[in-house]
Amino acid sequence: MTPLEILTLLITLVGVFFIVVSSIGLVRLPDLYTRVHAGGKSGTLGIIGVLLGAGIFFISDLRIVFKMLLLIAFFFITAPVAAHMLDRAAFLTGVKPMEDTTPNELAGRYDPETRQLS
């Protein structure tokens, strides 16, 4: 194995590790809001790791490196938005947080008619 390959493998390993963590989180965590943590954070870092690994592997081809960077940026920008959207949708559709979620400063802040948040 060339050093490049080793590096690739290592970084990819890290990425895969975090993706696995997010999967496990998704399975193990008790309520939706905590699962969003797992998906939104670990999943993002994991995929970034994998992409980075590929970027390093193809480091000689700048086009690919750039594409990988573009993708990483894309995930950085979009993953949190998705998490936010999901949490919000869940909250609005009445998905209950796990029992000892305290404080819950959002409770009752949505106007039931207009969905305006005060």
Place this chain on the structure above:
Amino acid sequence: MTLILSLVVGTLFAGGIYLMLRRSVVKLILGLVLLSHGANLLLFLMGDGLIKARPPFVKPEAGVAPPDSADPLIQALILTAIVISFGLLTFVMALAYRADQAVESDDLDAMTSTDRL
């Protein structure tokens, strides 16, 4: 893998047909979706074998796509079929929605007025 994917095609068809035999319009649509997935995957099996990681692109050095690359024709056909079924499915969705609205029910068995004797 051909065998496995054939079985997958079978499940897609079975699931699709089962859903289409339900009474809910949404299930009907999803049934159609599965059915067209099944058809596309079935077509995919009809190419020159399942070939991993050898897409039909001309290799710059050779000037031709490798003869053992995946079947480009079947891909073009599936692509056409996918797009067509997208158009048709969207039509069905809109129609089902409107029918649902007109009948005020998503129960297909409530939509029998045009056959009533």
Place this chain on the structure above:
Amino acid sequence: MSAFQSGMAILMLVMSLSLGAAVWRLLRGPSIPDRVVAFDLIIIHLVGLITMFVVTTGELVLLDTLIVISVLGFLGTVAIARLIEEGRS
């Protein structure tokens, strides 16, 4: 198969299993947003798997699918999340 490829293959297998876990959540729910979270994560898995597949096979052409898949994963998640809200009854 080189050691590198074997390593990647193992990682891909791990990813596949992890994918199974995400699918489990998709099936299990219980709420719709739960399923969407799982959906989002499944797309991430697919992006990862394809990336690794390209790394092992060197078939760079396939890499271009990643951008579109990512965009669509985002679009799909956001759309579903948004429309769940519309549909609450």
Place this chain on the structure above:
Amino acid sequence: MIWLNLLLALTWVMITGASGIVDWIIGLVFGFVILWLSWRSFFDEPFTLRRYLQLRTRNPLLTIWRWLRFIGFGFVEIVKSNIAMARAVLAPKLQIKPGIVAIPLDVQSDAGITTLANLITLTPGTVTLDVSSDRKTLYIHTFSVGDPEQLRRRTKAEFERRVLELLP
């Protein structure tokens, strides 16, 4: 806007992988057409060349430097956050005490709020839930709430400050 156009041209050149002068021109033209098309999603008033060429940033290099520093900070935070996450998830017994906390906002620009929200989501233990309609409060879900007040303080101090620097 011209910056964005340049950015798009750069993106074009990078993804096509061809960097001749013609490619730059094509990238610029495409970028221009796209910006012209999506102009109204950025500005209320119709497209004008003056508005297009207007530069907002005085010192682009400084801005770029700040952004890079910000990204670096963010990246470190993210890695930290994920290690914490992995610990929590992989622990034999789940120990989480979640809570939802409201954080008053100073940032007012769209970009600022968004950046802050994203940063919060990507960093340890917190996910942005929503922004109030009057854009004065940020609601976050936290993984293991200690003292809500401390969380508020820390967030404002570590994150919002940096965001305010870039996008007021």
Place this chain on the structure above:
Amino acid sequence: MLLTSVLVTFAAAPLGLLARYLPRPPIGWILALLPLAAFAAFAAQAPAIIAGERMSQAIPWVAAMGIELRFSLDGLSLLFTLLVSGIGTLIFIYTAYYLAGDPGMGRFYVYLTVFMGSMLGLVLADNVLTLFIFWELTSVSSYLLVGYKHDYADARRGAQMGLLVTVGGGLALLVGLVLLSTAAGSYTISEIIAAGEQLRASSLYTPALLLIFLGCFTKSAQFPFHFWLPNAMQAPTPASAYLHSATMVKAGVYLLARLHPALSETPLWIYTLTSVGAITMLIGAVVANRRDDIKGLLAYSTISKLGTMVLLAGMGGPEAPAALVATILAHALYKGALFMLAGAVDHEAGTRSLSQLGGLRRLMPWTAALAILSSLSMAGVPILFGFVAKEEQLYAAVDNGLPAGLDIVVLIAVVTSAVFGVLYAWRLVSGVFFGPLGSGMKAHVHEAPAGMLVGPAVLTTLSVILPLGLLPATAALLQPAVNAIADDGVKISLYLIPSELSLPLILSMTALLIGAVLTRFEPQIAAAPSPLPLWFNGDRIYDAAINGMLQGATSFTRTLQNGKLRSYMTWAVLALVAVVMPPLVLFGFNGLVLPNLAGVGPFELVSALLIPVGVLATLRARSRLGAIIASSIVGAMIAFLFVIYSAPDLALTQLLIETLATVFLMLLFAVLPVGFERLTSDSERARDGLIAGLAGLMMAGVAFAAASNMQFASISQAFRAESRSQGFGDNVVNVILVDFRGFDTMGEIVVLFIALLGIYAMLRLRPSVEPTRDDEEAPTPPASLDGATPPEHGQQEQQETASEPWLKA
């Protein structure tokens, strides 16, 4: 001339419409020139035909089907053409008086003329298919004539009944004729007749003959199809007189006579015709005595006589052909007259009921005189032509060609029908013209207009004068007709007073005598219980059949076309399975070896297996959104497989479409109730599961069989090789899409485009009852649903119409 006569008649049909503008008697005289001309033309041919000539004429039409406009005139045809055109002339005159003032008279003349043309064509045709064409046209024109007074339900019913029965028989006839022609190797009648020997030996003989019988029996109102004829009496009397007594109903007899030389003298022919004819004859004779309606009485008597004719056609023996021909002529003469007179009575007295008529001999003396004479002819009283014909019948019956035992039965039947014939003739005359004045008649009944009596007068005169010295001439005229029926030199000899006291004469006199005696008991006979069981009533069976059919059809259709999509889908799936499964199982797996699973990578396996998992999740989802998300996983996994198996374009398209479809689905269906209702029972689910499983298994099987059974090299190799050199592109798939098979792609975008048009119209064009906001006006959002402006833009702009098309500008 033959062709001309037929075509001119058809071409002249619209002339009848003149009567619409002049619905007065003179028009009848004018229009009658047409049949008169035809009569003259045919009469002019008589000498030649009598001399043994035979005229033929043919023009090709649809040669490939054997249809040829081939006409030929021989003795039999001549007899019929003279009857058709001669009686036609009288009817044309009569009609104008009968329908005077009726605005529909024009229509009536058109139908009448078409009928005449059809009838002429029928009897002249020398091609079975041409004959059939005219045969059907007589049914159709008869339908229109019977339904002339279509405001009345009875008229519609009578018309429909006649048409259904005759067309039904006609279909059988058609098949029979085609079979016959197949057996004979020709569609030309004269050639078919020439092939008699060969035909009788053919295996097609029996089916062909039975089918032809069916056609003839329905047309000629033979038992058990006789019931339509009395109902056809709903027609205006001119039509009844013309079609239902003198001409059309004899078409079946004509055809039997025509085919007689070729097909007769087999047991099938003899027994069928004898029994059907005899039964019809008796039933008609009996029932005629039970009718109160004079047209009904005449109709049944016609049935009886038609039965006699069929009997004569079937029974064989040396005298039968002559008797048949004589009967045809005699019947046409007296029955045509009687019908017209009955019409005159109806016209003047306002009723046709025997019980309401009476004593008209003083009020309508001329009518009475003619009716009495014709009735005497009908009864077979000597010195009238009816007597001559009856003598012939009895001669034929005595000397019939039937086996011992049966011959006696037939003889008795003929005599019996003669007895009843006397009886109903007497009923008619005494009931209408004698006794006290009828109770149900109009106030001031007077003689019918002279024009209305012209026809009856001519026909009655013929009945009277033919026996008075014209018998040899008549015989000479009829001889060629007999020759056409019986080719072996049978001679017809008509005579009024036989040279010796023969058995037929005795029987004839006896029948008259018994009949005369029975007139004493007429009321008892009319009131006697029906000889047939009550249910055995053609009318009633017809109605029951129609109603039963309608009800059966309704409940059948309700069950089958039940409006449920899932039931239709079930049929479709089962049809697919039924068509594909057997050959697949039997031949589809020939020579396949079980595949090697070693090359399957674990991670592909996992991805592939996630598809069924997604399917299952979709099936088991208990909410719409859950199902939608589950199904979108299926799409994503398929796209992933596409990536792995070297189809990046496919994967991209699949994913894009999948996502967009999901978004669209959510846009439309997220707002509806979220949960699925439980609508089907467990047994239904199990059944559907079984069907779906079977279909799925079949699809898996066929996919695998085809994928492992590629017998030919695919043409795609050429695309791989020539993509760059000829298509100037490296993405072979895209080159196929835009160039090699760009035509497909063109169609594909058109599909999208049309789908857009359709969806747009469907969503925006609402029926006017619904609140309508059509067209492209951008909607004004209610505050609760949609964010119109991004917050940072502050003030809300005035709504623009989104239809501002820069494209058009």
Place this chain on the structure above:
Amino acid sequence: MYDSIILRTVARLMLPILLLLSLFMLVRGHNLPGGGFIGGLLAASAFILQIIAYGPVHVRRIIPVNFLGLAAVGVIFAAVWGLIGLVTGQAYMLAFWLKEPIPGIGKLGTPVLFDIGVYLTVIGVTTQLALVLAEEPILYPLRRRPVSADRVAPEA
């Protein structure tokens, strides 16, 4: 009122990027994965993201294109280049290529123009569909029917 600042900001940012990506897919589709369909669908996705974030009314306002007309123009554009072959007495859709490749774009010929027609049609159709569907609940608010509780699965 749906007004997530976060989503809207990101959606706005994505619009030019996705449009650029779609042009990229269109332009190099003849040689690499992509093409008129994929490009068109991507562009439509860009617009659909705006619809999701801002609602159809806003999108109609900021992108004042008659998409249905665009689809029709796309069809005409795709169909019309084939006529060159026909008027020169050859087959419809016969390809005509410029001798030399255009720098930065590649070889230009009628199939490429055809692909642009496909691109325009797909954008027009898909975006118009999304707009029409998204406007549906605004134009025709649904009358809700009560569904008896015991017949509904207790989910969501």
Place this chain on the structure above:
Amino acid sequence: MAHHLFLPLIVPLLSASVATIIVRQHGWVRVIAVAATLFNLGYGAWLLVTIAATGRQVTQAAGWSAPFGITLVADGLSAIMLVLTALLTLVTIGYSFATVDARQERFYYYPLLLLLLFGCSGAFLTGDLFNLYVWFEILLVASFGLITLGGSRGQLEGGLKYVVLNLFGSICFLVGAGLLYGVAGTLNMAHLAERLSTIQDASLVTAVAGFFLVAFGSKAGLAPLFFWLPTSYHTPNIAVTALFGGLLTKVGIYALYRVFGTVFQSELARLAPLILVVAGVTMVVGVIGAMAQVNVRRILAFHIVSQVGYMAMGLGLVSVAGMTAGILFMAHNIVVKTALFLIGGAAEHLTGTGELKQMGGMARREPMLALLWLLASFALVGVPPLTGFFGKLGLIQAGLAQEQWLIVGVAATVSLFTLFSMLKIWNEVFWKKAYSDLSAMPRAGVGLLAPAAVLVAVSIAMGIGAAPTLEYSALAAEQVFDTASLVRDVCGPNGCEAVELAVGH
């Protein structure tokens, strides 16, 4: 190379697209619609003559040699269908001027008609199996749009079933095409015929043919796949019903003739008994349904089903004579069926209802309409010498020649029941007294009468000119079965295997 074959496709397509853009200018849209349809009619007539004179016309889309590119092939059958389609569309457009309201016109009524014309014409011209699939989808989706245009509840309910069941048929078609490509490796019909003729005995191909049987059978409305038809055909505009009633199921029959007559010849022989059974059942079930109905258009809709059975019989007899009769019957039925829908529809349009029990008195009120109806319905039933007779006679002759007694018996019997249910309409709508005073009812103007009159005239002309019509049908049937000359015409003298991918031959 007959490049002109593209014209009847491009003209409607471009016209439809332009008409879409200027849809608000009603007058111009109508002009465009009529002009394009007239062009197709004229072209079709010319093609009819040309083919009779010089045989098959062949061209290649984009010039690529067959079997690599997409072949367009016009033979006698194509030409007959092409010309009838244009005629029908033209007549329907004329009828629409009088009956279709302005709102529908604004929602792309005429463009959709033109696109339907485009789709049908393409289906009749293509010589490529997958391309046929595309054309099927085009005409299907155009028909979807037309059948739901107006958005009444009935249209939506019926339309949903129409659409879904047809989509199932489409999927069967797609699967069949895919499987066939897998087995035979090509899509060009000539090439397929060439290759499949080397497989003589029963094989997987027989199973694959089953998919096509179901696919085309469901478009054609064969039992038990016809359910979509009676449920939806009475719901849209009368003009649309008339066009669909005449045309759409026959596209399915056309495809059956084409694909089974050319590509699946040995499978056809194998499946013939099944096809005959299906044909008989279709005739019977259709006519039973018609007897049960009490609405003009619904009766006629079931008749479509019943008569499709006759056309299937023409195929199931597996002989040139059978197919000749089938083609003749189809041509007759296309014309007459549309005429009947137009006339019955005119009565419906005037009365405001299609329910028999609420109609009446039309014979006195509108004698011209009554006359047309009488002629058309007798033509449908097969009363000589109107067109239907020759088709029926041809089928009977061909059936007897093949000694298929049963199907002949069924065919003959069913036509009696057809007569019965046609009489029902005649009695209830035309002969029976009106239930109310009709003097306030609008009169049938030229706009309502002329289109039907044209078709009735065509039907009569086809009856009188039965000889040339039959001759042409025979030519068409022979061409369908003659694969050897097809291969020669499409791929050249050396057959399709010898061709290399290039522009032109």
